[in-house]
Amino acid sequence: MTKGLQSIGFEKSPYLVSSASVAGKKEGEGPLGKMFDMVEEEDLFGENTWEEAESTMQKEACLLAMGKAHVQAGDVRYLFGGDLLRQGVATSMGVEELGIPMFGLFGACSTSGEALALASMSVAAGYGEYMLAVTSSHFGSAEKEFRFPLGYANQRPLSAQWTVTGSGAFLVGTRRSHVRITGVTIGKIVDYGLKDSQNMGACMAPAACDTIIRNLNDFERTADDYDRIVTGDLGYVGQSILFDLMRGKGYDIKKNHMDCGMTIFDQRLQDTHAGGSGCGCAATTLSAYILPKLIRGEWMRVLFVPTGALMSTVSYNEGSSVPGIAHGIVLEHC
Amino acid sequence: MDYINAFWIGGLICALVQILLDRTKLMPGRVMVLLVCSGAVLGALHIYQPFQDFAGAGASVPLTGFGNLLWKGVKEAVDKEGFIGIFMGGFKASAVGISAALIFSYLASLVFEPKMKR
Numbered sequence: 273m274t275k276g277l278q279s280i281g282f283e284k285s286p287y288l289v290s291s292a293s294v295a296g297k298k299e300g301e302g303p304l305g306k307m308f309d310m311v312e313e314e315d316l317f318g319e320n321t322w323e324e325a326e327s328t329m330q331k332e333a334c335l336l337a338m339g340k341a342h343v344q345a346g347d348v349r350y351l352f353g354g355d356l357l358r359q360g361v362a363t364s365m366g367v368e369e370l371g372i373p374m375f376g377l378f379g380a381c382s383t384s385g386e387a388l389a390l391a392s393m394s395v396a397a398g399y400g401e402y403m404l405a406v407t408s409s410h411f412g413s414a415e416k417e418f419r420f421p422l423g424y425a426n427q428r429p430l431s432a433q434w435t436v437t438g439s440g441a442f443l444v445g446t447r448r449s450h451v452r453i454t455g456v457t458i459g460k461i462v463d464y465g466l467k468d469s470q471n472m473g474a475c476m477a478p479a480a481c482d483t484i485i486r487n488l489n490d491f492e493r494t495a496d497d498y499d500r501i502v503t504g505d506l507g508y509v510g511q512s513i514l515f516d517l518m519r520g521k522g523y524d525i526k527k528n529h530m531d532c533g534m535t536i537f538d539q540r541l542q543d544t545h546a547g548g549s550g551c552g553c554a555a556t557t558l559s560a561y562i563l564p565k566l567i568r569g570e571w572m573r574v575l576f577v578p579t580g581a582l583m584s585t586v587s588y589n590e591g592s593s594v595p596g597i598a599h600g601i602v603l604e605h606c
Numbered sequence: 607m608d609y610i611n612a613f614w615i616g617g618l619i620c621a622l623v624q625i626l627l628d629r630t631k632l633m634p635g636r637v638m639v640l641l642v643c644s645g646a647v648l649g650a651l652h653i654y655q656p657f658q659d660f661a662g663a664g665a666s667v668p669l670t671g672f673g674n675l676l677w678k679g680v681k682e683a684v685d686k687e688g689f690i691g692i693f694m695g696g697f698k699a700s701a702v703g704i705s706a707a708l709i710f711s712y713l714a715s716l717v718f719e720p721k722m723k724r
Contacts, residue, residue, distance in 0.1 A: 296722070297722065298722075298724075315722040411722065411723065412720070412722060415723075421720065422720045422721070422722070422723060423715075423720040426634055427627060427634070429627070429628075430628075437722075468631070470631070
């Protein structure tokens with residue numbers, strides 16, 4: 273049922289039945305390297321272009337997630353998926369073979385939250401036994417999309433983030449597992465008028481702040497009711513801005529905040545500047561690192577709140593500001 | 607001695623540009639335009655050519671040298687053809703450089719594959 277202004281608290285909470293993470297070479301060399309289900313040394317994944325490689329990652333992640341649950345593609349009612357590329361081609365070309373009716377989404381780096389929210393809402397509403405939520409990003413395709421093709425060999429500033437090459441797929445359903453999605457808080461677009469595309473963390477932090485506070489109010493909780501509040505890719509700069517914004521509104525989340533972009537790479541050893549980013553960042557970290565802790569009961573309740581920067585290359589070049597959005601997913605051990 | 611001058615002057619120009627890239631929020635494209643325009647202006651002020659005569663490739667290879675080349679080409683064409691020279695001179699002077707860049711890039715693309723950044 274609806275809670276507060278933007279949230280839903282599920283009466284019959286859907287289960288996160290299984291998940292899978294597929295990652296590239298650099299991610300495999302990072303702190304979470306051993307935890308991913310599949311790490312590919314060749315970032316082309318056997319394809320001819322970065323875009324096709326990203327599609328392959330999505331397909332593999334979906335197949336792995338379904339395989340772990342011994343579920344066939346034919347058993348999955350709907351698929352919710354998205355990526356960073358123009359017209360969402362990585363997703364469309366990737367999930368084509370699976371033959372599952374699909375909703376193509378765009379939430380930038382918050383897509384994993386958006387997809388999980390929609391999948392859970394569909395299961396909770398009784399529209400299907402299994403739903404898939406999938407998202408991906410790829411360093412090569414993202415650089416070509418937003419900055420320059422890799423062959424151009426341009427220099428990247430220290431404030432830039434490293435787009436994660438990775439895909440995370442999540443099977444949400446009515447079948448019992450050790451993690452439930454008990455609620456969602458759908459975010460609104462929050463825009464503080466920032467135009468710096470080299471500092472995404474600052475552009476998205478206000479949206480994260482807005483959704484986290486909305487979630488706490490809607491569910492009548494305090495920050496301490498969550499073992500972790502996890503943002504997607506605010507990075508080192510965005511995190512400190514988030515702390516300041518939250519403190520200004522009377523909330524302190526320093527103790528239990530975690531950011532996927534800061535976790536997925538070792539900043540010193542891997543030269544990843546401001547941290548990891550991309551749809552795949554939050555998705556793979558959730559699947560490989562956060563969910564196992566929830567399954568084990570090491571964490572009992574987590575707020576997963578990936579953030580997205582809703583700009584396009586056109587809007588940016590035309591001088592528009594970068595609006596942010598963040599979706600909150602409440603995950604609980606059971 | 608020519609080689610040493612070319613080396614340290616070319617290096618100095620690159621170092622100054624690197625400071626711009628690291629310390630300011632200027633986009634790379636803007637920095638390149640700044641270099642070309644500076645070269646053209648310095649050429650028009652008769653500063654760049656003597657500088658290039660001294661530094662050789664150290665001044666002609668960086669984009670400031672390209673700006674100077676554009677200025678020289680336009681000036682010669684205007685002196686010879688009048689007003690229409692504004693449109694004729696630039697491409698004529700830079701034709702060799704631009705064609706070389708295009709042709710060698712194309713050849714490189716036939717031989718090499720893009721690789722993932724480390």
